Amino acid sequence: MRTINTISRYATFVALGNSGKIEDVDRLMDALAMNDDLATTKLVDYALGLIDTREGRARLSYYLFNGSQQQRNYAALYFKRRGMVDLLDEAVALGMIDGKQAYAK
Numbered sequence: 001m002r003t004i005n006t007i008s009r010y011a012t013f014v015a016l017g018n019s020g021k022i023e024d025v026d027r028l029m030d031a032l033a034m035n036d037d038l039a040t041t042k043l044v045d046y047a048l049g050l051i052d053t054r055e056g057r058a059r060l061s062y063y064l065f066n067g068s069q070q071q072r073n074y075a076a077l078y079f080k081r082r083g084m085v086d087l088l089d090e091a092v093a094l095g096m097i098d099g100k101q102a103y104a105k
Contacts, residue, residue, distance in 0.1 A: 013047040020053030029071050
């Protein structure tokens with residue numbers, strides 16, 4: 001039964017990331033905020049990487065500047081992986097994330 005739940009949870013997170021809708025980005029970020037376990041953080045990180053819509057990127061930009069520290073870090077990771085350093089530069093300048101987090105390889 002646990003395997004079925006794990007597969008279902010994975011499929012749910014993937015579907016949220018693939019949709020890229022604002023409410024689905026919110027659900028992923030809520031999961032990150034409510035569950036700090038390794039499995040959840042890995043699933044959220046993977047699902048965020050699937051987001052490829054304008055509205056999804058805009059919502060992640062919102063979290064980069066307005067989310068919790070953990071949400072800001074995951075949003076920064078999203079933009080860093082895509083080479084969108086202008087947003088990272090702005091977030092660092094405003095003190096939303098530190099330079100080490102923003103530019104680490």
